[in-house]
Structure formats: structure tokens, C-alpha cells
Amino acid sequence: MSIPDWHPATAHTGISDNVLLDWLSGTGSLTQRLKAAGCNDFRVEVLDEQQQPARADEAAALGLAEGHPVWVREVLLHTAGAPRVFARTVADLQAFNAAGVHLENLGSRSLGELLFNDPRIHREPIEISRYPVQWLPADRQHDGCWARRSLFVSDRLQLLVCEVFLPGWPPAA
Numbered sequence: 001m002s003i004p005d006w007h008p009a010t011a012h013t014g015i016s017d018n019v020l021l022d023w024l025s026g027t028g029s030l031t032q033r034l035k036a037a038g039c040n041d042f043r044v045e046v047l048d049e050q051q052q053p054a055r056a057d058e059a060a061a062l063g064l065a066e067g068h069p070v071w072v073r074e075v076l077l078h079t080a081g082a083p084r085v086f087a088r089t090v091a092d093l094q095a096f097n098a099a100g101v102h103l104e105n106l107g108s109r110s111l112g113e114l115l116f117n118d119p120r121i122h123r124e125p126i127e128i129s130r131y132p133v134q135w136l137p138a139d140r141q142h143d144g145c146w147a148r149r150s151l152f153v154s155d156r157l158q159l160l161v162c163e164v165f166l167p168g169w170p171p172a173a
């Protein structure tokens with residue numbers, strides 16, 4: 001059972017693939033970038049939205065105790081005919097309810113559209129790591145996939161968004 005080893009994207013020396021590094025460290029909307037790469041063939045497949053105990057790495061990033069109840073959304077981002085990215089978003093359930101934000105009503109709309117269209121929300125620095133295979137959906141368990149994560153923060157809420165680049169990357173547009 002592997003665990004992630006999050007490091008600032010700027011400090012990571014283990015990646016020689018410049019295309020991958022560019023996708024991992026880009027601070028703009030991944031949704032927008034995927035749409036462009038896939039000639040606008042883009043969709044969000046929601047796999048799961050539910051309350052779960054925070055994992056240790058998530059709890060540390062969010063300033064919570066491990067096991068604290070968090071709201072989790074897991075999706076596959078499809079473009080150019082295939083799933084390219086697995087994304088897992090985590091937020092503190094109590095803060096979430098108190099803020100009156102209804103991310104649970106997002107459905108198959110992209111969270112990126114919401115996050116990047118709200119001027120009150122900013123993105124904190126990106127960290128990258130290999131992603132533990134056992135945390136990928138059962139039918140997408142590939143070893144050694146690169147992932148990135150960052151916090152999206154407003155005065156009311158913080159969301160931890162983690163994106164895992166699946167094999168077959170990048171899409172040939």
C-alpha cells in the first residue's frame with residue numbers, strides 16, 4: 001500500500017517529460033485546457049459524491065484531524081474520446097454546510113467552471129506526487145500515475161482538488 005509524497009510542483013526534479021510537467025504545473029483551469037486539447041469533446045463523469053473520513057494527506061492539507069468527516073466528489077474527466085483525468089475534491093463538511101454552498105448540486109457540470117468564475121476564490125500553490133494505485137477507481141488502477149493537488153480558497157471555504165493524469169496522456173487532439 002503506497003502513500004502519496006506531495007512536493008511543490010516547482011521543486012520536483014523526478015520528471016523529465018516536459019509535456020507532463022507543463023500539464024501538472026499549469027495554474028489555469030484544467031477543464032478549459034482539456035476542452036481545448038480535445039477539440040471541445042469534454043465531459044465530466046461523476047463517480048461518487050459522499051461523506052467520508054478525511055485521509056491523512058487530505059486532513060493535513062485542510063488543517064483537519066485525520067478521519068474528520070469530509071465531503072468527497074470523485075469524477076473522471078473525459079476528452080478526445082477517453083477518460084484522461086481522475087479528480088477527487090474534498091471539503092470540510094461543516095464549513096461547507098455553514099457557507100450555504102451547494103456543490104452537491106453540481107452534477108456533471110465541471111467544478112472548474114465554478115472555481116475559475118468566482119473572483120473571491122484563489123488557488124494556492126500546486127503540489128505533485130505519484131498517486132497510490134489503490135486510490136484509483138477499480139477499473140482504472142494503473143501504477144505510478146502522476147497527480148497534482150491544490151487548495152481553492154475563499155474567505156468562507158476551502159476545497160482540496162486532486163487531479164490524476166491517467167495513461168494515454170496527453171490526448172492527441
Ligand SMILES: C=C(O[C@@H]1C=C(C(=O)O)C=C[C@H]1O)C(=O)O
Pocket residue numbers: 028029030031032044073074075077085087088089109110111112113115161162163
Ligand atoms: C479544478 C478544475 O475542475 C476540474 C473539475 C472537477 C469536477 O467537476 O469535479 C474536478 C477537478 C478538476 O479537474 C479545473 O478545471 O481546473
